[in-house]
Amino acid sequence: MNARYTTPPQRDSWFAPLSIDMFIKVLKTSFFHPFVAWIIPLCFRAQNMYWDATPMLVSIGWASLISLSWILNAINNRLAFGMPREVDLSEEVIVITGGASGLGLLVAEVYGMRGATVAVLDVQEMESGEARGVTYYKCDVTDKAQVARVAAEIERDLGTPTVLINNAAIVIGKRLLDMEIEEVEKSLATNLISHFYTLKTFLPAMARSESGGTVVTVSSVIGQLGAAHLTDYAAAKAGITAMHKSLAAELHETHPQIRTVLVTPGQLSTPLFYGVQTPNAFLAPVVEPVDVAKEIISAIDNGHSAAIGMPLYARWVEWYNVLPLGIQAVVRSLAGLDVAMRTFIGREGTRHSEKNGVLIQGF
Known part of the structure; x- marks a missing residue:
């Protein structure tokens, strides 16, 4: 049965923008910032408070701790x-x-406007059409022959890539029992195997260069x-998280640049x-x-290696696996983690109805 499916209603209230991440961000730039922390004892001193006064000692202790x-x-x-590498945007060739x-x-688009040379690889046309400093290459990254062909074109047209951002992904959004084997293969090929294809294609040139490069997963x-x-x-x-950590360890030993x-x-x-609502905003x-x-x-830009997790819980999620299994089950239930995909529509405008299993076409 086909039917028009509208976007699920979004939570909208005066407190919608409020989140624990917002509070942490405010605290990091105020109460937990060294500059602000040291202002407090300086203000006390400006009021002629003695150095051995309790408020002065407490404020100095807090500022020192921060x-x-x-x-x-x-x-x-x-x-x-380790140490950062030197980055000159005019010399960088970024593959995304x-x-x-x-x-x-x-x-x-940000790097294109800032003067870097950018190559975009995708099977879909760019949503914004042409973008300044950005060259589009139609490429299915699950096909290693296409990746090799496009890599040669990039080398010829733009130069040797110095930054690789492995960002391609798809979401099927079905229960395992409802998925076809072809869908499983397509998902793993796009979300996992393609990373190996691009790394094997673009990483050797970075390894040969004295200036090195950056790999983003x-x-x-x-x-x-x-x-x-x-x-x-x-x-x-x-898989790609484990792959990245292993690759980082290898490069640290053999190609620290x-x-x-x-x-x-x-x-x-x-x-x-598209369509998924967060269980807890x-x-x-x-x-x-x-x-x-x-x-x-x-x-x-800063030539740093990094581990970026957002929002706050993403930076501490590994501690979840330390919890007893019973507590993990309670946390999953309270968080609504396993029901969030029920409203999934996705890029292609389709979803599975939880009620009757019917595929509903969206527009």
């Missing part, structure tokens, strides 16, 4: 990711898979949590998960692509 935590965080990042829409398109928090209706997607994302950036966002506000807000793009661009 400053120490920032210093330790900087040391931790340096130990984990799945860059015709969503997060990939946003990153491509866009994974998902679902790869660590799993979720109903996402067995194929979760398996692939878990290459930087690696792992991105594990929660639900993104892109067509990939306060604790698990939908992430805007522009926020993730800012973090990716910052890491590439």
Whole structure:
């Protein structure tokens, strides 16, 4: 049965923009920032308060603790990711898979406007048409012959790639029992195997270059949590997360000039998960692509390796697996993790009805 399917109603209220991430961001730029923390004892001193007064001692202790935590965080990042590489945008050639829409398109357009050379690989035409500084190549990244052909064209037209952003992904959004084998194969080929094709194609040139390069892997928090209706997607994302960590370890030993950036966002506000509503907008807000793009661009610009997790729970999700299994089950139920896909429509405008299993065509 075919029927028109409209977008599920979105929660809309005065407190809709409020989330735990917003509060943390405000605190990090105020109460938990060293500059602001040290203003407090300076204000006390301006009021002629003695150095040994209790409020003065408490404020100095707090400012010292915050400053120490920032210093330790900087040391931790340096130990984990090493020294940054030098980046000159006029010399960078950035390859983005799945860059015709969503997060990939946003990153491509930003770099194109800033003077970098950008190549977008996608089977779909770019949503914005032509973009300044961006060259579109029609390419199915699940076909290694097409990847090799396009790589040769990029080398000829734009130069040797220095940044690879593996961003291509699809979401089938069905229960495993409802999926065809061909759909499973397509999902794993796009979400997992294509990463190996692009890495094997573009990484050798970065390895030969003294200036190195940057490899960005866009994974998902679902790869660590799993979720109903996402067995194929979760398996692939878990695979590329493990692949990225292993690759980073290899490159650290053999090619330390290459930087690696792992991105594990929660639900993104892109067509990939069109129709899905977050079960808890306060604790698990939908992430805007522009926020993730800012973090990716910052890491590439500064030549840093990085692990980017958004929103807040995505940065702490590994602790979930430490919890007792019973508590994990309670957390999943309270979070609504396994019912979120019931309203999924997707990029292609289709979804499965939970009620009768009928495929409903959307427009």
